[in-house]
Amino acid sequence: MSENKKYTQVALPEGYSQPGFFATSLDKVVGLARKNSIWPLPFATSCCGIEFMATMASNYDLGRFGSERLSFSPRQADLLMVMGTIAKKMGPILQQVYEQMAEPRWVIAVGACASSGGIFDTHSVLQGIDRVIPVDVYVPGCPPRPEQILDGILKIQQLVESESLRRRNSTEYKEMLAKYGINEIGHK
Numbered sequence: 636m637s638e639n640k641k642y643t644q645v646a647l648p649e650g651y652s653q654p655g656f657f658a659t660s661l662d663k664v665v666g667l668a669r670k671n672s673i674w675p676l677p678f679a680t681s682c683c684g685i686e687f688m689a690t691m692a693s694n695y696d697l698g699r700f701g702s703e704r705l706s707f708s709p710r711q712a713d714l715l716m717v718m719g720t721i722a723k724k725m726g727p728i729l730q731q732v733y734e735q736m737a738e739p740r741w742v743i744a745v746g747a748c749a750s751s752g753g754i755f756d757t758h759s760v761l762q763g764i765d766r767v768i769p770v771d772v773y774v775p776g777c778p779p780r781p782e783q784i785l786d787g788i789l790k791i792q793q794l795v796e797s798e799s800l801r802r803r804n805s806t807e808y809k810e811m812l813a814k815y816g817i818n819e820i821g822h823k
């Protein structure tokens with residue numbers, strides 16, 4: 636049978652293999668599955684959202700990373716991608732969207748505005764979404780190029796793959812959420 640070079644096989648996690656069987660830990664199998672099936676929720680408010688559209692399109696094709704299934708319902712998403720300027724009035728809405736996502740959930744701040752307020756050092760703009768929700772990866776740029784957004788996705792994949800199944804139940808994680816006024820099950 637000729638080799639099909641149109642796809643890349645996902646590498647096996649660390650484990651023990653002999654002819655006919657392969658053994659590894661549950662953490663690694665779950666991490667592998669989660670890493671390659673991330674469902675992003677694009678929370679796009681301005682220009683960085685346009686760069687994300689380019690990232691989804693055929694030239695860059697986010698589907699190559701298993702993330703082509705966007706979700707516009709927080710309940711069916713596990714990666715919140717915040718792209719654009721967030722006004723202070725939108726802060727509580729953004730936090731509500733985050734709370735509606737089931738655990739485990741991850742967050743990328745895409746671009747300068749989401750990361751730090753960007754050029755909008757004004758009374759009305761949130762100076763970084765980490766004032767209202769925890770952020771896992773920051774993507775720099777105004778706007779970031781699609782390659783940078785893909786790099787952010789790869790960084791998230793590394794976090795997802797290596798996360799312990801116990802992390803979300805840890806005291807440190809619950810304390811971190813409590814600082815944002817969010818309890819461990821994701822509701823105030």
Ligand code: SF4
Pocket residue numbers: 681682683684718719720746747748749753754776777778779
């Ligand atoms: S970081 Fe720059 S490109 Fe992105 S939303 Fe802000 S102003 Fe627009």
